[in-house]
Amino acid sequence: MLRWIVLIILIFLLDFYAFQVVRTLTKSFWVYLIYWMLSVVVIVNFTYYYYNFVRGESFTHGHGYAVAFLFTLFLPKLFLVLFMFGEDLVRSISYLIQKLTKDSAHFNGRREFVSKLALGIAAIPFASFLYGITRGKYNFQVINHQLFFEDLPEAFDGYKITHISDIHSGSLESKEAIAEGVELVNKQESDLILFTGDIVNSKAEEMIGWLSVFDKFKAKDGKFSVLGNHDYGYYAYGGDIELNKSNQMEMEAVHERIGFDLLLNESRRIEKNGQHINIVGVENWGASRHFPKRGSLIDATKNIGTDEFNILLSHDPSHFDYKEMELNTDDINNHDIVIDETNVINFEKEIQLTLAGHTHGMQFGIELPFLGIKWSPVKYRYPKWAGMYKEKGKYLNVNRGFGYLAFPGRVGIWPEITVIELKKGAKAT
Template sequence: MLRFLVPIIIVLILELYTFFSIRAITSNKFILIGFWVLTIVVYGIFFYQMSLTQREGRFSLSTGYAIGLALTVIVPKIFIFAILFIEDIFRFFASLFNYFQHSGMTVGEAIPSRRKFLSQLALGIAAIPFAGFLYGIFKGKYNYRVIRHTMFFDDLPDEFDGYTLTQISDIHSGSFDNKEKIEYAVDLINEQKSDIIVFTGDIVNAVAEEMYPWIDTFKRMEAKDGLYSILGNHDYGYYAYRTQEEIAGNHQKIEKVHKDIGFNLLLNEKRTLERNGQKLNILGVENWGASRHFPKRGSLKKATQDVVDGEFNILLSHDPSHFDYKEMEIREKEKKDPEVVTDETNIINFEKKIQLTLAGHTHGMQFGIEIPFLNFKWSPVKYRYPRWAGLYEEAGKYLHVNRGFGVLAFPGRVGIWPEITVIELKKRKNIA
């Protein structure tokens, strides 16, 4: 119970500061009472939906909107608190000084109008994130962007010079609520006319049934050399079911979903594309990453067992922390699970060269700031996943992290838009 005490106190402080800022502007009882009624309703909806989520083990669409409602209401209040709290600190020390220097008169008595002005300022500033969250929920999550990269490699086979691939990731179909927008996104994918389409995991939030209404939409995706996919951590249904039999049953349904769409699902496997005797390998591993909380089923050794040195390899691996994680801590209960791979290494140090790794998973936290012409990007997720969006290079190996196609939990995107990535592979010697 103590773990809930601090969040409750913080929320109560935010609500009180917001209430007093409104009261400084108006004494209308209907507005003041309405504030508390609305506050109680928002928290009531949030806690009710979260209790359902905990019991069912999955994020429903209604849970997402409850989270969105709560964040839209709470986050702006942080700005109100910050402005008024700083003013309170200033007024406290100024009042003490004034009290001892000027016969007991306090700053609060001398300038009573300042609180009203700051309250108006705080509410005005709070309106900016409030509007931003509303935009993110109703428009931002379907604001699809096509992001293009041209990548040069010394060892790319000549026959694959100019080869193009489209990457999507983190569909999270359980959060969809607008068929027209999803159909538009699939059309946008097809418009790229890439040689290959790859999907880097998390096709659902938790259970296979979430994807059933969308199979016909996504099966319209087309690419000359086919569609390839892997699983993400959410595709295992590990927190939605109670027994191993249920988890295994969901896994079979997930595999069938991929097949019905037309994906070649890679489960620690390799597929080879060949042009005039030259080869390009598409490798796909099951989920593997630094987090202790997600299933670890990925095996680079299995996926590359038939790879010959000198071949060009593109790896699909859902979690970008697989690229360069530093620790290999496996919990005791995981060691007892025969499905957990314990001999894994990171991609950078792997014995066989993997020229390009494609990942997703982070969503860019669905919140952040990007200014392309300044080459600036920031999201809070960077403190958990240092490689969280875009292209990265180390030791001559490249990683691309897709910002995601769908959403999870918060039903919107603010500043970090859904991404369709198009990558063109070029032979370095052919640079003009």
């Protein structure tokens, strides 16, 4: 309870500071009333949803919009605070100069120009969040890659793969908009559709109303999938082994209902003109201690030789190159921790291409490829957070996600459909 009180007090202190911009520009009582009424309603709404959050209940749309309203209203106010702090710093220095020089030319009041400038700049994130909540989350982007491999079987030269990830059906709202995204996937006419996990937020039942939408995915040679950290039921059922097991059985049935072959530390062979490649799928495995680590490359590749072409589906991109981890006794005794796992780039069998998701690009950031700008706060947690990476001759694609979680929108990081064309050619270096 105390932390909520402290948080609310801090928010109102920042809000009062930002309010000085409004006071500089108008003396209208009604403007003041609207300003504070909006603040109070948003804070009370957010506090209600999160103070009363019960583990075991799905993350609702109400929770999502409580986050959205808070971010939309208060992030722009942080810009106002920064401007006001900068101006107050200048005013303080000016005041000292005035006292030392006895020069009355320095200003004493807050300048209207600075307040207008601050308000104009704050309007940019405000408008961006509004767009992200209403349209940005459905602004599906098709991103194309052409990758060359010396060891790709010739029969697969020009083979197309569509990679999607992180549907999070429990957050979705507009079936019409999502159906358009599904249709856009199908328009790519790829040979395979590969999905890298997190089809729900916490419970398999979240997919019930969406089965008729997502069973429309089409691919010539099949659809394959793996589970993500949200698919095991931990966010709803905690450590309840029986409920988690029941949830996973339902989850496996969901993937079957929509026509996906769910790979649980398994591989499938795709044959073409007497040659083949392998689709390898591991259960969730990543560097974080907070998520299940059931993935095993050893089990998933037990039927694969040493000189074959392999595409790996692994939900968490940190699996690709994670550094050695310290495991305590509880970890070693935990049935959800696979302790003999190694990272992908050092695995004994060749994994030419790894597909992952998980990060969502944090659903917030700035990407301007023509200026070489690519940034999101999530990069400080996941160095490989979006797009195509190459290390030790092996590729990793991190999909930005098809859906969204927690914040019901996307700002600058749009939902992604990745199309990868495999080409026979010089080996990656």
